[in-house]
Amino acid sequence: MKRKHLAGLVCGLLLSPMVMAQQVEIQVNLPEIGGAMYYRPYVAVWIEDASDNSVKTVTVWRKEADWLKDMRRWWRKAGRYDQGELDAVTGATRRPGTHSVIWDGTNQQGQKVPAGRYTVNIEAAREHGSRSLVRQPIELGKNQTFTTEAAEELGRMTIKVTR
Template identity: 40%
Template structure:
């Protein structure tokens, strides 16, 4: 009797799809050949295509400036600022962190965990915006369907402030 219950439980687990979907964002910050290099401020967020719903994923800014001076430059991330950045209280756990050095940086989010724990099913656009003191600003946009029914990858590339940006979705 116990053996048949275990066999039935194993069969149910094997045929039930996993509930933990995953969203990974890989961002390349290029090293620019300039006399005085400043690390870029970067914001990443998801916008639901059919509503104004915005889910903040990450905001990288200079958190070590005296008297929280790094926050004064956040408004230079203009599109992010208009899409909810101005209402955000920073630092925000699981979203804000320090600026990053040039190189490739990967952030991975899983269902059931902040900040994507409340994402409803639908079509989204992932936006990655960069702004740098003494430099330019740019935005890379990638399509995202949530939750993913199959593994998918979308990529884009910035012209100067951002290198390759890739989003990977796993069911």
């Protein structure tokens, strides 16, 4: 009896219209900056909703936790609150170049967020360098591609939304 029920459920799922998965691919570009005092930047990528509330920290690249607060907007919006989940998305700082980051359309609790307006935020801070923040509004539920302007610590970035 259970087998028939399971087969009917699977068949129903396969035949019913399914919600397409939403994904945002963010190409983070770290420019090559010369000089004897070059240190790799700390970088945070996070998502905010239409009300500028933090939805999810996608990734944080760092060396020492003491300097995370130098990424000021991320720290105020999400960093100081997401410490329990931070280990799951933290990695080492990256060399200059383009690095791909994926947001799977979920919030900090792992639940899918509804289609609508969100903002991709990318912030970088570098010792003996400067700070840069790039913000790009996106619309989940629509296929879109954006290219951002370069900032001091961040090169041009491509953000691709697929549904």
